[in-house]
Amino acid sequence: MVMMVRQQMICIVASDWPGGADLPDPVSKSLTDLFADVGVVHFASIALLPAMSDAQSQLPSLMLELVTEEGLRPYDLLYRLVNHPSGAMWSLYGVYWREQPPLASQRNQELLAQLMSWCHIADGGFVGARDRTVRQIEMEKRLLEQTRIEARALKAEHGKDRASFALALARWAFQNPSLEWATEPAPRSFWRGRGAGAAAKVAYPSLIVGLWLASLWLVGALSRLVVRADTWLFDRSNSVVQAVFHAISETSRYLLGASGRFLLAFAVIAFTLWVFFVALPALFASWRRWLDSLGRELDRPTETWSSLSTYVAVWLVGAPLVLAGIWYVVVYTFWPNVVERTIRPWIPAGPGWKQLVIGALVILVLVGIGALLSRLNRLLPKANAWFFRPHEDDVDRAQQVHQSIEHCEAQLVRRTAHMISLTDMRSPHWWSVWWTRVFLRLVTFLGSVLFTEGRLGEAPGIHFGHWHIIDNGRRYLFCSNYDGNFGGYLDDFINGASVGTTLFWRWTQLMPRAPAADDQPGVAEPRAFPPTRFLAFRGVKSELKFKSYARDSMLPHLYRFDACNSTIDEIDRATALRGALFGERNDSNDEQIMRAIE
Amino acid sequence: MKVSTGNPDAMPPGLRGLSYGVFCWLNRHITVLRGIGAVLRLWPSLGGRFGLAARASAVKGVLTRPRSFSNRAHAPNLVAGDYLIAMDPGPVYDADRALLKTRLAALNVQAGADQEAQGRLVELRQLGEKPFDLIDDYLMWIAFHAIQPVFGTAASEVAAGAGGDVNDRGLQRQYLLEIRYVAGQLLSGSLATLGIARRAEVCGDSLRARIKGVSGNIRKAWSVSSPSEFIERNAVGLAWISHPVTVQSGALVVQELLSRPKVYRTLRAMAAQTGDRVWEDERFRDGVRDHVLELMRFRPIFPLLARDVPRDTEFETGGRRNAQCPGGGKVALLSIAALFDPRVVSDSGRFCPHRNWGHEEGLRWLMFGYGHRQCPAKNHAVDILTSALIGLLTMPELRLARDDGRAITYDGPLMSRMRVRFAEQA
Secondary structure: OHHHHHHOEEEEEEOOOOOOOOOOHHHHHHHHHHHHHHOOEEEEEEEEEOOOOOOOOOOOEEEEEEEEOOOOOHHHHHHHHHOOOOOHHHHHHHHHOOOOOOOHHHHHHHHHHHHHHHEEEOOEEEEOOOOOOHHHHHHHHHHHHHHHHHHHHHHHHHOOOHHHHHHHHHHHHHHOHHHHHHHOOOOOOHHHOOOOOHHHHHHHHHHHHHHHHHHHHHHHHHHHHHHHHHHHHHOOOOOHHHHHHHHHHHHHHHHHHHHHHHHHHHHHHHHHHHHHHHHHHHHOHHHHHHHHHHHHHHHOOOOOHHHHHHHHHHHHHHHHHHHHHHHHHHHHHHOHHHHHHHHHHHOOOOOHHHHHHHHHHHHHHHHHHHHHHHHHHHHOHHHHHHHHOOOOOOOOOOOOOOHHHHHHHHHOOOOOEEEEEEEEEOOOHHHHHHHHHHHHHHHHHHHHHOOOOOOEOOEOOEEEEEEEEEOOOOEEEEEEEEOOOHHHHHHHHHHHOHHHHHHHHOOEEEOOEOOOOOOOOOEOOOEEOOOEEOOOEEHHHOHHHHHHHHHHOEOOEEEEEEOOOOOHHHHHHHHHHHHHHHOOOOHHHHHHHHHHHO | OOOOOOOOOOOOOOHHHHHHHHHHHHHHOHHHHHHHHHHHHHOHHHHHHOOEEOOHHHHHHHHOOOOOOEHHHHHHHOOOOOOHHHOOOOHHHHHHHHHHHHHHHOOOHHHHHHHHHHHHHHHHHHOOOOOEEHHHHHHHHHHHHHHHHHHHHHHHHHHHOOOOOOOOHHHHHHHHHHHHHHHHHHHHHHHOOHHHHHHHHHHHHHHHHHHHHOHHHHHHHHOOOOOHHHHHHHHHHHHHHHHHHHHHHHHHHHHHHHOOHHHHHHHHHHHHHHHHHHHOOHHHHHHHHHHHHHHHHHOOOOOEEEEEOOOOEEEEOOOOOEEEEOOOOEEEEEHHHHHOOOOOOOOOOOOOOOOOOHHHHHHHOOEOEOHHHOOOOHHHHHHHHHHHHHHHHOOOOEEEOOOOOOOEEEEOOEEEEEEEEEOOOO
């Protein structure tokens, strides 16, 4: 599942590009014709990646980004592109060959092998407009346009009566033979269809756990059966067979017990977290405010006494609690007696009612301390202001965007925007790469299963965003195709998916690099990603620093292909219209039709 | 018109991979399917409950009622566009079938296959005991040269593509690979994983584009004045349906033959006795042809067939009760079970190429369908396989080459590679 998403977004990074910074018009045109003809490429772009400062050859690399339909394997896609009769791919990459092979088949075979060696599937990615092919988007877009035209004609007759207006439009659609394709509901993958509810999400891990426990029990039961059968058949005990199967049975029993204890410990931890982060905030406004304040202070981009003290407090209280939780789960799973021995001395001696009273008193004291601090906070407004006052954000210069980047962005006004960012992995590389990959895979998984309706967290408008670790783990490439503009796009991430974005970028830095070509941006001074707290906090919340960092990492594109040129909203609206027009006539569908054509 | 050939996977994660794996495994281990078939023949009502026909009478009954059990079941798997095999009877079907008959009548597959087999064997003889791929180095080319004249004078252009060098064998190989994947989808059908299905669709797109590029040449070669849509639909269909299925059947025939050393030795001895007249001797050829059919019975390329049920009906399972088939559903035909039904095939478990099928001769060809919808090119296919087998019989003994791992590699339910070698030089 994760692999399928990753394969949808590939980058072909051809090192030592000898072709210069200009892509001839015939090559661009033949590539556009190729992608349009093949009909499975959503987006494509070409850019030059500057060479690493310590690279032997200082020639740039040519990066071809290809975003394709779901399920298509990179080899199959490249096979189709390379073997296309137009020879467009050869017209791009032919410069790598001193002599053109005599036969087209040989030429294509060599090119395909070379492209596969340069091909990087995404280390992580997110797809906004899921489950849609290029053809489907185009045809649904035409359906929307046709319906709007028809609606204008029908409005005079049915304008005020929504139900009859929708019925007339639906009748028109059903009677239109060219729209027969739309009578089938738009396809939906499992996690957007039958698996969209919470039940399927819970059922899957439950099923896996259930199968694990059942298989452990089955192995144990079968082993015991074999031992008994051996005893009964041969009237013997202590045979080698019995010893082996007895050991298997005991191991199975131990693993079953350990699994059960782990599940119990996990449930206790999950319940505690639920109480802490869900139940208490729902019951007490003050608790909710305190939690919000805690998160805000950890994310606070500037150094203040409040953020510093929260940071220290979390180290003093939060970190030991997390460690204690992990210790409890591990020890209770494997050595349950140790937990019992450790906890028992802490439980006061005496009857149960005394223990309950002591527990209640402890809670009262804690609530009292909280109330006192809150009172002090209100009584001392000056100290309060000093404590929370933010310093100025320390971006030491006005952000200068390279002309080539501005030029590319200007080209894409009213089209799907595009961003290419190239940063360096922090040293030690293996450590940075490992952690980055872990979080990229996690987010790719969550994107496939949970964020299936075009929003990553609370960030909307992403068509395809993908991350690649290239150059043997030295560099980090991010390409995104999104709606809107750069500033708004990053704002969406900062406000809607700050934890994920911080986790993707926190192990990166910007090292000095020469421009890939004369009119392209380089990096003069090394830059670090804005500092983070507890891995996931702060980071991108240092808005100016983060935007400046992202801007400096950007590269311009030399070529751009956009198959559909529709926003996510337009795509969703067109699909919804298809369902509503050809679905049953009810208020909800009528409303959907009105929304689509307005 | 299809909006989107590449539908997302609506099945729960893991389930498609599992079901496809089981399906492929069953296709490769045909004896297991035969076992299941035997059980269902014994209790036909049990199969009937699940829409499965197993007895020969039941399978024949379903296949002779094309209006109640529709071939449209194949339609979702035709990634390169609609074609005869998935059409219901009607004017389009009739026109396409008439064209097919005309094109098949113009073929002389035996001559083409014989000539190519002899040429290929000269090359393979040079290899000595070195291994080669029976599919890619032998069967594929024999079927290609026998069938490709179906496009008349446009045959070379179809294989090379518009503007391609007709002498570039690599382009021909590419074409043959593409149609193999398109045909593979017919076999694995809606069970195929998304990756397999998308590959087939991409190849289907490529095939359509290829045919479109040379449709003028095909029109000229066929001397028809029909619309381009008609020409392209039939040319695409003819391209993918004939060749890969024949090649795959050939590989299955050889696989089965190699698992029967005694039969293989007998056939080789017959070929040796025939001597130089091996390609001309009609009696010998008929004998080999009977063997081909019997080998195909043991390893049919379509051991399972599906049919759509357009409206509520039922079929006779052979048991006490008929099987109820609700409209909108499907039925599955275990043709492998029917081919071994002892009620109609005497001593059905025994390998017997010269069995007298009597009035059940039609059942002998069940791997090509049955009744009016039977494959019209069945004789052509068997002729090609007969030529290919005769060629192999004239050579030293063939053995599976297990030098670098498995001799047979599968791509889903299909064999993609069959590494073999000649044991000793003649």
